[in-house]
Every structure is written in structure tokens, then in C-alpha cells.
Amino acid sequence: MIRKKNHKNLTINLPPKETIQVIQKELLDWYNQNQRDLPWRINKDPYRIWVSEVMLQQTRVDTVIPYYERFMKQFPTLEDLANATDEQVVKAWEGLGYYSRARNLHSAVKEVVEKYAGKVPDQPETISQLKGVGSYTTGAILSIAYNKKVPAVDGNVMRVFSRLFAIKEDIASATTRKKMEYLADSLIPDQAPGDFNQALMELGALVCTPVSPQCLFCPVQSVCHASHQGIQGELPYKKKAKPPLKVPVLFGWITSDSKVLLEKRPNKGLLRGMWALPTWEDVIESKALDTMQKIVIENNWLVKNINIKGNLEHIFSHRHWKISLVTVELIEQGLEPSSNLKWISLDDIEKIALPNVYRKALKMLV
DNA sequence: CACCCGTGGTG
DNA sequence: TCACCAAGGGT
Numbered sequence: 001m002i003r004k005k006n007h008k009n010l011t012i013n014l015p016p017k018e019t020i021q022v023i024q025k026e027l028l029d030w031y032n033q034n035q036r037d038l039p040w041r042i043n044k045d046p047y048r049i050w051v052s053e054v055m056l057q058q059t060r061v062d063t064v065i066p067y068y069e070r071f072m073k074q075f076p077t078l079e080d081l082a083n084a085t086d087e088q089v090v091k092a093w094e095g096l097g098y099y100s101r102a103r104n105l106h107s108a109v110k111e112v113v114e115k116y117a118g119k120v121p122d123q124p125e126t127i128s129q130l131k132g133v134g135s136y137t138t139g140a141i142l143s144i145a146y147n148k149k150v151p152a153v154d155g156n157v158m159r160v161f162s163r164l165f166a167i168k169e170d171i172a173s174a175t176t177r178k179k180m181e182y183l184a185d186s187l188i189p190d191q192a193p194g195d196f197n198q199a200l201m202e203l204g205a206l207v208c209t210p211v212s213p214q215c216l217f218c219p220v221q222s223v224c225h226a227s228h229q230g231i232q233g234e235l236p237y238k239k240k241a242k243p244p245l246k247v248p249v250l251f252g253w254i255t256s257d258s259k260v261l262l263e264k265r266p267n268k269g270l271l272r273g274m275w276a277l278p279t280w281e282d283v284i285e286s287k288a289l290d291t292m293q294k295i296v297i298e299n300n301w302l303v304k305n306i307n308i309k310g311n312l313e314h315i316f317s318h319r320h321w322k323i324s325l326v327t328v329e330l331i332e333q334g335l336e337p338s339s340n341l342k343w344i345s346l347d348d349i350e351k352i353a354l355p356n357v358y359r360k361a362l363k364m365l366v
Numbered sequence: 367c368a369c370c371c372g373t374g375g376t377g
Numbered sequence: 378t379c380a381c382c383a384a385g386g387g388t
Contacts, residue, residue, distance in 0.1 A: 060382090
């Protein structure tokens with residue numbers, strides 16, 4: 001290995017030139033033979049590449065495919081998406097999670113229409129200013145759609161590099177990530193940067209997998225430090241994540257006259273800006289009925305009946321909701337609709353973008 | 367830098 | 378069963 005320092009004075013071991021050439025050739029050959037047939041690979045339309053990259057953030061390929069197919073059918077061009085309403089876009093995203101991705105994408109696409117005449121920027125400084133376009137997505141769009149020599153370091157690439165070069169540092173740290181980006185920048189070939197970036201990710205997805213990597217089928221096994229040392233199973237190193245915090249919550253199924261009350265969640269925090277069943281946090285199961293009765297009294301609602309309807313759990317990445325479901329039937333709709341409160345019929349609820357945790361609750365009620 | 371932000375699949 | 382994870386970004 002050649003020890004080098006980059007502009008930020010990080011010490012980085014770069015492989016010798018011959019090794020770099022082996023990696024480039026073997027990876028590109030392998031990718032040409034083994035790449036999957038994926039719907040975002042039918043052409044190089046920057047808009048199509050962009051949508052796929054945003055959907056794929058922290059989300060599996062198999063999960064994304066049906067969403068992507070529907071999304072591209074509904075919004076075939078960048079202009080179509082720009083002209084859509086926010087509600088339409090978020091509805092198309094329903095069930096995918098991380099809903100801010102949809103709002104950011106929508107907002108960014110509108111910005112591209114207004115400021116760049118509908119052409120997706122092809123410079124890193126410009127495109128990375130768009131909402132929801134970070135370092136990885138910048139590299140992915142520029143290399144895949146525009147064939148620019150910009151690294152795209154995602155979780156796959158970090159895993160592949162950590163094994164290939166036996167890097168034992170925590171891949172969650174910003175410093176390690178900088179090293180990885182510098183490595184990627186040093187490895188990426190002039191000829192086919194987009195294919196090379198995708199080859200790294202494809203290798204991580206198909207061969208250099210998180211558990212039981214298939215080193216026997218790896219095109220770069222001959223130059224892999226982890227494989228030679230037999231430590232591929234130990235890498236990449238990652239600090240253990242904290243378990244999600246358990247929070248007891250109360251969902252209200254508040255109905256009147258065959259309509260149900262929906263509440264818009266605040267513009268910050270979990271499921272921000274999404275329509276939801278009225279939700280109260282830190283209400284334990286044994287207090288669910290009491291709490292709902294208090295709420296009814298405080299609001300002077302005229303109530304036919306209040307019932308516990310059941311319990312369910314939902315685990316987010318950092319929250320674990322233990323949910324009590326309580327139904328309230330009002331004699332009359334004593335609540336004025338507002339910007340964050342509305343009555344809606346059961347038919348119309350299908351048209352609203354509801355997070356899956358609320359869809360799950362709905363299934364227990366209808 | 368540490369934390370927040372969804373969901374469903376898997377071994 | 379449950380810990381871990383999947384083509385990250387924002388703050």
C-alpha cells in the first residue's frame with residue numbers, strides 16, 4: 001500500500017497502481033456480466049435516475065421496484081412531477097417511509113424547473129444544493145446519468161471498501177466516510193465512472209453481502225485484504241445501535257355520522273406533516289380509557305360511547321410505539337375542521353396519504 | 367458529531 | 378424471536 005495524505009491531512013493507504021487497475025477491470029467486467037435488470041436502468045434520463053436514488057435511500061431494491069414503476073407511470077417526466085400537488089406526491093410515496101424524501105424531491109424538482117429550465121444540474125456544487133440531494137445522491141446522479149467522475153459512496157461501497165482494504169474503523173464516523181470518499185475518488189476510472197460506481201454497489205448487494213459474503217464468486221477476491229486474513233465476517237465495524245425507545249401512545253378513532261376525525265401531525269418530528277389518527281403520547285394502556293374520557297370532558301363532546309378497541313405495536317427506527325386504540329362515537333361533530341383537523345368519510349380516507357402505522361390501526365377497525 | 371427520520375425483510 | 382439491516386440526508 002502507498003501511504004498518502006489528502007487535502008484534509010487524513011492518512012490514507014492507497015493501493016498501488018497495478019492493484020487499482022485490477023480492481024477497475026475486474027469490477028467492470030463482472031458488472032457487465034452480472035448486473036441486474038432494474039427499471040431505472042432502461043435509460044440514463046437524469047430525472048429517472050434521481051427518483052430511483054431517492055427511493056433507494058435506506059430502502060431495499062425489492063421494496064422500491066413496485067413504487068418506482070407506479071411513480072414513473074404517474075409522473076413520467078420531471079415536468080409532470082413539478083406540476084403535481086404535494087398531496088399527490090406524498091400519496092404516491094405512501095408506505096415507503098421517510099416521507100420527507102418525497103417532499104424534498106418534489107420541492108427540488110420544482111426548483112429545477114424554475115431555476116434551471118427543467119434540466120437536472122450536471123455540476124456537483126449545483127445539484128447538491130437541491131433538497132434531499134446529499135453527497136451520495138450527487139455522485140450517483142452525476143456519474144450514472146452524466147458519466148461524470150464523481151464518487152458515490154453508500155453503505156454497499158463502505159462495506160466493500162472496509163473489506164477490500166481491511167479498514168477497521170467505525171463506518172458511521174464522518175472521518176471514515178471521508179476516507180472512503182477519497183478512496184473511491186482514487187479508484188474511479190475515467191472511462192466508465194457510472195458503471196464503476198454501480199459495480200461497487202452491485203457487488204455489495206450480490207456478493208460482498210452484509211452476512212456470509214460469497215468470496216468464492218468475488219471478482220476482486222485476489223486483492224481483498226479481509227478475505228486473505230479471513231476477517232470478512234468481522235467487517236465492516238459498526239457501533240451497536242441503541243434499541244428504539246418504548247413509548248406508550250393512544251390512538252383515537254373518533255367518529256360521528258359515518259365520518260372519522262383526522263389530525264395533521266406537527267411540522268417537526270416523527271411523521272411530520274402527515275395526516276394521522278389523533279395521537280397522544282405517553283399514555284399507558286391501563287390509562288387509555290381514562291385519558292380518552294378526560295379528553296372528551298375537556299372538549300365538551302357529546303358522546304354515545306367510548307370503547308377500548310385493542311392494542312398494537314409499531315417499531316420505527318428509534319421509537320417503539322405501544323399503541324392503545326380507543327373508539328369514540330360522537331353524537332354530533334363538535335369539532336370545527338381547521339388546517340390540522342378534518343372529518344373524512346371512510347371512502348375518502350383511501351385518498352389520503354396515511355403512514356403505515358395508521359393503516360395498521362385502520363385494519364383493526366374497519 | 368450524535369441524533370432524528372419509516373418500513374419490511376431476514377437469518 | 379429479534380437484532381440487524383437497505384443505493385442517506387438533515388440538523
